[in-house]
Amino acid sequence: MIKKSRKVRDYKALTKVLPTVRYVDPEKVFIHLQNGRCKTYDLVVKEGEYVKLGQVIGVRHGGFFEQPIHSTVSGIIGPISKKLHRTGRKVDCIEINNDFKDTKHEDLFDRSDEEIAKLTQDDFVEIVKKNSLVGLGGSGFPTYIKLATKDKIDTVVINAVECEPYLSSDYRLILEHPVRVVTGLQYIMQALGVKKGLIAIKSEKDPLYQVLTQVLEVKFPDLDVKVAKLGNHYPQGWEVEVFRWALGIDVPHGQLPTKYGVIGFNVSTTVGVYEAVKHNSPVIKRHFTMTGDAIKFPQNIRVRVGTSVRELIELCDGYKDNVGDVIFIMGGPMMGVSTVTDDVIVSKTTTSVIVLKNVEYKEEPCVRCGSCVYSCPTHLEPVAIMNAVKRNDKEVMKGLEAFKCIECGLCTYVCTSKIHVTDYVRKAKQLIG
Numbered sequence: 001m002i003k004k005s006r007k008v009r010d011y012k013a014l015t016k017v018l019p020t021v022r023y024v025d026p027e028k029v030f031i032h033l034q035n036g037r038c039k040t041y042d043l044v045v046k047e048g049e050y051v052k053l054g055q056v057i058g059v060r061h062g063g064f065f066e067q068p069i070h071s072t073v074s075g076i077i078g079p080i081s082k083k084l085h086r087t088g089r090k091v092d093c094i095e096i097n098n099d100f101k102d103t104k105h106e107d108l109f110d111r112s113d114e115e116i117a118k119l120t121q122d123d124f125v126e127i128v129k130k131n132s133l134v135g136l137g138g139s140g141f142p143t144y145i146k147l148a149t150k151d152k153i154d155t156v157v158i159n160a161v162e163c164e165p166y167l168s169s170d171y172r173l174i175l176e177h178p179v180r181v182v183t184g185l186q187y188i189m190q191a192l193g194v195k196k197g198l199i200a201i202k203s204e205k206d207p208l209y210q211v212l213t214q215v216l217e218v219k220f221p222d223l224d225v226k227v228a229k230l231g232n233h234y235p236q237g238w239e240v241e242v243f244r245w246a247l248g249i250d251v252p253h254g255q256l257p258t259k260y261g262v263i264g265f266n267v268s269t270t271v272g273v274y275e276a277v278k279h280n281s282p283v284i285k286r287h288f289t290m291t292g293d294a295i296k297f298p299q300n301i302r303v304r305v306g307t308s309v310r311e312l313i314e315l316c317d318g319y320k321d322n323v324g325d326v327i328f329i330m331g332g333p334m335m336g337v338s339t340v341t342d343d344v345i346v347s348k349t350t351t352s353v354i355v356l357k358n359v360e361y362k363e364e365p366c367v368r369c370g371s372c373v374y375s376c377p378t379h380l381e382p383v384a385i386m387n388a389v390k391r392n393d394k395e396v397m398k399g400l401e402a403f404k405c406i407e408c409g410l411c412t413y414v415c416t417s418k419i420h421v422t423d424y425v426r427k428a429k430q431l432i433g
């Protein structure tokens with residue numbers, strides 16, 4: 001039977017109704033010195049040295065940009081060790097022992113509303129660049145590059161759809177701090193000289209609609225920002241789908257949305273813009289979802305960047321009794337990366353860790369049901385790409401446009417034979433990349 005599906009079970013009820021817990025005082029933090037976009041780094045501090053909160057301790061080098069590295073506590077620099085990054089790679093992390101004083105570095109200061117009103121696009125770009133802000137939904141793309149666009153933008157879109165199952169930290173962030181979200185959007189609109197804003201939410205997320213419309217009406221009466229309720233299918237949070245359903249704009253594959261007068265930002269990134277501009281602060285804490293069927297008390301946590309996931313599992317009352325083997329997914333279950341260790345550190349781009357009982361699924365041979373083809377949001381033929389990978393036929397992989405895959409995971413989700421089809425398509429992208 002063909003399973004054409006753009007619906008996935010969301011499991012958000014595990015966490016979305018609970019207020020976010022604060023866990024911001026770990027004894028030590030581990031700051032990633034490398035990440036998916038930056039392979040090398042230089043440090044300007046040594047072991048044993050004292051650093052303040054928000055102090056620059058080094059710089060990461062990316063292909064076409066540099067990223068200052070900030071301390072997320074005040075305290076004493078420790079050794080460097082290898083820890084898992086959310087990309088699944090082990091990378092160098094520097095330990096900093098927290099003195100629990102949060103002594104701020106002089107670089108952290110507040111700007112008045114009058115000062116902010118005078119900032120130019122170049123000023124915003126410089127502020128965000130110095131504070132090392134990147135796409136906090138997981139992309140890790142430097143935000144200053146997006147803010148520096150010279151294209152004429154008609155609408156700034158905040159993507160609050162959060163369509164990945166289990167994740168609800170953006171939902172809680174909006175519910176608990178709507179003014180920060182809208183102020184961040186206001187700053188982005190000012191930076192880009194844009195008059196119109198839009199916050200895209202899932203239609204079912206009614207409390208967000210009420211909170212946002214009320215805050216806009218009462219606190220931002222002069223701001224032209226609408227709240228759009230979109231559909232509840234997956235991957236509705238894919239930016240291309242958001243622009244299509246919220247604004248009727250179709251951005252073709254490989255094209256920049258700014259060429260079509262639109263630009264999108266994730267919710268946490270928008271709050272990151274607020275923190276950078278208002279408090280001249282890098283990302284020190286973030287909203288984070290710790291959930292799954294293998295831990296006792298899933299919840300959303302406001303966590304300091306650099307905190308060990310092991311501590312957060314303890315905060316969630318630990319593992320369920322007799323749980324057996326578990327897997328850890330960094331990010332959402334559809335697009336995230338899985339690992340078998342809990343020795344994971346929250347980086348500023350880690351949205352969540354999902355701890356699941358490890359159920360072994362036996363892959364069966366493909367029955368050519370076509371479910372993967374009917375469900376693919378980018379209109380690919382995942383089964384044909386999989387067969388081309390098995391034959392190592394790169395010409396066919398190119399002809400089937402495997403490069404258009406957004407790695408949403410739907411083809412695996414719907415597969416009748418429980419084949420990890422997405423892994424094959426991802427492999428095809430690497431082979432023809």
Ligand code: SF4
Pocket residue numbers: 375376377378379380382404405406407408409410411412421422425
């Ligand atoms: S993972 Fe790629 S091939 Fe599979 S459904 Fe999503 S976009 Fe299509």
Ligand code: SF4
Pocket residue numbers: 365366367368369370371372373382383411414415416417418419421
């Ligand atoms: S790969 Fe899976 S979903 Fe696709 S045709 Fe084969 S059995 Fe069906």
